């Protein structure tokens with residue numbers, strides 16, 4: 570196939586108007602697919618009109634790399650323990666996991682993270698870390714395998730999801746105080762963002778998240794999935810796992826405001842290819 574597509578002026582105008590209206594590449598691709606355009610041609614057309622590398626669009630456009638195995642109820646094998654699967658959702662694939670961490674592990678993670686907390690950052694469009702008003706918590710990253718405990722948790726998640734540990738980003742710990750929250754967002758990277766190629770150069774797209782609760786907030790602080798009408802309760806030692814493809818709007822989620830007490834989580838994001 571030629572790398573240049575024949576794009577009618579109408580299609581060009583439509584692509585520009587649709588993206589200007591705030592629709593991301595995954596959404597535009599879906600609209601084009603629904604309208605009968607072959608996906609490969611749509612990607613070439615989008616890359617040309619939006620002047621972004623085709624590789625960036627292709628990387629986020631379909632299952633290219635590895636995907637996790639969703640934990641199976643009632644008890645999922647996680648290497649050094651079995652984890653209770655308390656609730657499952659089909660779309661997005663989501664599981665509430667009981668007993669992923671024990672009380673001692675939660676306390677040790679908090680103790681290791683506490684002295685290193687800084688205002689949480691998100692990935693900016695240019696791929697750099699930025700302070701983000703949408704995320705008011707304080708946070709820190711562990712390097713992969715940084716301590717024996719961190720390495721053990723990484724191995725456990727790798728066994729649970731059948732994803733090699735090197736597909737994981739470094740474990741992130743976040744701390745929320747009353748009133749702090751993480752507004753609704755997606756964990757996948759939007760191929761329409763200018764920094765997409767840089768963000769995904771190593772490891773490719775994110776394909777799943779595991780949010781582990783290290784304590785039980787007195788009130789509030791669950792993880793909300795507005796498209797599902799679901800709130801996962803933050804309970805010490807349990808976790809919520811969910812998987813997605815770029816553009817999956819059902820995977821929208823939020824760290825709900827803590828109304829009393831505090832909230833500690835550790836998040837593991839998984840990439841489709843080795844990240845290290």
Ligand SMILES: O=C(O)CCC(=O)C(=O)O
Nearest residue numbers: 751780791792823824836
């Ligand atoms: O705080 C939460 O419950 C959600 C955290 C989250 O969405 C994330 O770390 O990506």
Ligand SMILES: [Fe+2]
Nearest residue numbers: 754755756822
């Ligand atoms: Fe998230």
